[in-house]
Amino acid sequence: MSNTQLRLDRTQNVPIYRQLYQRLREAMADGRLPPGKRVPSVRSLASELNLSRGTVELAYQLLVSEGYFLPRGPAGTIVSPHLPESTKPAATPETATGQEPKPGLAPPLPFQLGLPALDAFPNKLWTRLTHRRLRAQTSAELNYPPPTGHPALKRALVTYLGVSRGIACQPEQIFITDSYRDSLGLICRALLKSGDSGWFEEPGYLMARERLLNEGMHLTPVGVDAEGLNVEEGLNVEEGLNVEDESRATSARFAVVTPTHQSPTGVTMTLARRQALLAWASRENAWIIEDDYDSEYRYHGHPVPALKSLDHDDRVLYAGTFSKVLFPAIKLAYLVVPLSQVAIFQQAMQRLGHGCPTLSQAVVTDFIEEGHFARHLKRMRALYKVRREHLRQALEHHLGDRIRIDLQAGGMHLLVRLADDIDDVAIASRAASAGLGGHALSAWTLTPTRQSGMLLSFTNVIDADHAHALAARLATLLE
Ligand SMILES: Cc1ncc(COP(=O)(O)O)c(C=O)c1O
Helix, strand or coil: CCCHHHCCCCCCCCCHHHHHHHHHHHHHHCCCCCCCCECCCHHHHHHHHCCCHHHHHHHHHHHHHCCCEEECHHHCEEECCCCCCCCHHHHCHHHHCCCCCCCCCCCCCCCCCCCCCHHHCCHHHHHHHHHHHHHCCCHHHHCCCCCCCCHHHHHHHHHHHHHHHCCCCCHHHEEEECCHHHHHHHHHHHHCCCCCEEEEEECCCHHHHHHHHHCCCEEEEEEEECCEECHHHHHHHHHHHHHHCCCCCCCCCEEEECCCCCCCCCCCCCHHHHHHHHHHHHHHCCEEEEECCCCCCECCCCCCCCHHHHCCCCCEEEEEECCCCCCHHHCCEEEECCHHHHHHHHHHHHHHCCCCCHHHHHHHHHHHHCCHHHHHHHHHHHHHHHHHHHHHHHHHHHHHHHEEECCCCECCEEEEEECCCCCHHHHHHHHHHCCCCCEEHHHHCCCCCCCEEEEEECCCCCCHHHHHHHHHHHHHHHC
């Protein structure tokens, strides 16, 4: 590792210590700084690079806190021997593709939720498809994009949803948004009004909860058990509220559910519960918002059709996203709305000045239509199955009977249950200070809970060594 390889740029607005940190991570990624190697002392690197010792110290501290470097007292500092050979920072897409990391973009944290395997995305193919689209770009494509989405992408989605999710719909029922949260915002504006109440899974997806509360919705927590949302409990809550205060319009106007892999428990909603929920919605003229964010990632058994595929009364709004099946930076998601509501949604989108970039929508269309999407999903399913198993084994090895993992049929994270007297929020916050991602289970509930656990993503756990290094770090936090 020479001075020129660590060259830093003072004209950038990224702090020098951060640039140095990034360069050292690159050096570990490509093997110039292998596991176990002693790194230069702060003093010698500072004088070699003409930096203050404080700057180098800061970069080293960051690497120590994230587990890349190990301080060994008077024997100096070494690269952690637990890091896998030349692979650790491949979790950043930049290093995975051999490109220069973009200064300023923080790499994903280990265990960070909601990310697909960023090192395994077919970047070369994506670049080729993008170039092809750019070369053929017409002046019409430079215009404002259609507010409801690119027509070709909608057509491709009609086919995909029909084949893969059992959903029969027309292109005009599909609305392209920039995220699931954007889809929720749109539903609130088009169909609901501030103060409306709805059922929300308990525990349930934190970001959806925040968005709905921000839109002025009242959320009634409804428990989740081994069969998914407990519809009976929702009905009882409703009845109780009506009895207590008849003047209050307590009836829920909507329910938000993740039937394929409940977020975060991973359970699949049974057919009986699906039918009970649909019957409730038909009876009450309520809306069901189906969040089908990761249905493609199922590792055992057959894929389950979407709840929407059983929706004969058109009460379900079906939400999908490309952030899990492609990558989050694509910022593309979609919503399928009942035919009867299409005009209302069109108006809402027009009013909001909606529209997503034409180029990325066109590239996604090509990716789907040329068969790359199906191949990519197949590869990711196989990869995640292996990565999930690595993390499960490593956690069980390092944490033993302090944890319980309920392995579900699919999903992108593990729910690691802890003894109920363990403060999972404190553990998650200690993990964050140590540079680890993941969330506390109890942060995902609306009411105080005695359930304790950690939600840990496995999608970017590169191999067994990486899994062991991460599990060992987590174990120290639990001591
Ligand atoms: C339960 C759930 N739904 C939906 C999403 C997708 O959200 P977005 O489209 O905003 O990335 C996520 C992302 O992590 C999720 O965990």
